[in-house]
Amino acid sequence: MNGADTAWIIVATALVLFMTLPGLALFYGGLVRARNVLSVFMQCFAIACLMSVLWLAFGYTIAFGDGNAYWGGLGKAFLNGVGADSLSGTIPEILFFAFQMTFAIITPALIVGAYVERISFGFVMTFSGLWMLLCYAPVVHWIWGGGLLAGGEGALFADAVNDFAGGIVVHETAGLAALVIAVVLGGRRKKNVPPHNPGFVMLGAGMLWVGWFGFNGGSQLAADGGAAMALTVTHLSAATASLTWAAWERIKYGKASLVGMVTGTIAGLASITPASGSVGPIEALIIGGIAGIMCQEMCWVIKEWLNIDDTLDVFAVHGIGGMFGIIMLALFGHASWTAQLGGLVVVGVFTLVVTFVLVKLVALVFPIRVSEEDEITGLDLASHGERAYDHAS
Template structure:
């Protein structure tokens, strides 16, 4: 066993696990008060559901020996059978398979959680939980095998030979196009394009973005599965591309809207992280900066498409993850060094491979996700009633609220309900009434 590489992968797995709670905060701050807990739970529950399925059959379907054609792994490792603490990835030298399996489990957990942002404010939690279980089974596990399996037909060992170092196709294009398919089935929120639906807690958004950025170093550099120069390159490129994307998004905002926003800066960071994920090990630092700026600008433009095209992607999963994933995947065909990319001595061959890999995932995931969401909608109804949506899914789905206002106003101060003079409400009464209005809103 290589102790240094094993320690590196174990730490990276922990970093990627932290990304899912980070995503919960990122999304949770972007919704309205009445949906905050539900948004947090839609990410958090994935940690439970996918962990169980990964042990039962997910790891085996994804990384088991191919059953033929690079389509799916076998079932030899159901229940993690034939894998012991001493089983190494490289035979006589490498890291424990359980370390690799734990690392890849974190990818499987966060991918369906990414989809949840598109469905904010309006879906049944039980339907969402069922969706996660079915979606990872029929979409994520097969697609991850295509890209990263030992003989997957999209990856470097398959027929297409597309480069996806850490998940541009398997994670971000996969989740982004699934989000689009799901929202087309579930439909728009009540008040879409009429009510402002502004984020209720931008500090939450920034906290979530920071946790995602931090965890993404494990996500990207850890995908090398070794503490070496490639991992160092990936970590460095992740940082500079993300910073460049923040700048690119803010420049677009300033030119297009006349101001720069905290939400834009956080969204730009995620766009940069998404775009560098497939490409970071194939480009130099200048290429990473270019990819970041392009992703920041293009994704900032793309988030407005939902208003023009009429699909209600609540938290811009399509605009950031789908578009950012496509930008990063195709960018390899232009910016990859070592005579691969068009700008560095290569021709159009690799660009064609990247487009083919992205195209296969786009078509398969969209069709299967649409059918899956439609089936769940017919079976149990995917979204809550209009009354429940207006009242807030926190109460209807969880019987909780994110913020307790019971201590606001006269009750907290021990003051009477009405003023002693003239029967007029006191200042504390007005504060309590305002708090109640905020809860209702």
């Protein structure tokens, strides 16, 4: 065990949890109407709790167990055989478990942005738990657990997919799942309502930005120059994407909005995530600069051209951003085109199929959508019996 590596990953684990609670909750909560803000907080918080328990029970062993190329088996269910003295590289395996648990928390939580203001809480919890175990955890095993896409003997491609911190594992899977749910669920009754609290959105984005240092820097699993470079390029991509989003917004509409600029921040962070272990500062500027404009245009494509109410732009920002970063790794010569594109396709098809099947199955037990009356009232009161403000609009 290396003490410095262990100390850094303990910090990184806290930072990644901080991304969901309270970062993502505030970011998403500020974007919805006042009558639905507590429902978003509740969804993010409850998902964090449920994923933690499920990751202990079955998620970790499916992702990192000693199974086969397709899944890790059940040998490490409930951390069987993992104690305080067990090592994973230079850090305690229990710490590696905890670090990866925070990834398993934020990935289904990202999907929340696609279905806010109109979905039943029972559906959210059941779907999120099953999706993490049956979609997310196997993909983790394929890429990070030595499985199907990790290269070498028995793998689909000779070269390993280069996905340092989750362009495919986190962002593509969450983005595509969000798209499927948005299509099946249908749009809100009242669209194009301004965010009720842009200040929350900015605070949440700031927390996500800081937390992302643990997300990407921690993925080095060591306290070394690689972690420092990952942290630095993460910051540079986020800063550049924020500026290009705001500049493009001003060119198009005459004004640059706060909500737009911080959404650009998230686009830059998602795009650099898979590349942060390989690229340098100049490449990070290029990735972030393009992401700020590309993801903004994709928001229009999804909502206006395709008429899909992916309410808080999960696919356009996270899905497109993460996949873009995967492709840029091949373009910059840091990875094989075959592995990168092949990984995107294999995981993409798997995610679409598993998500669609789960949505249909869970909807047989829990209604996917709340009643029209509850949607008008707002989910804060209708689903949770609480209200964030005296006069919620």
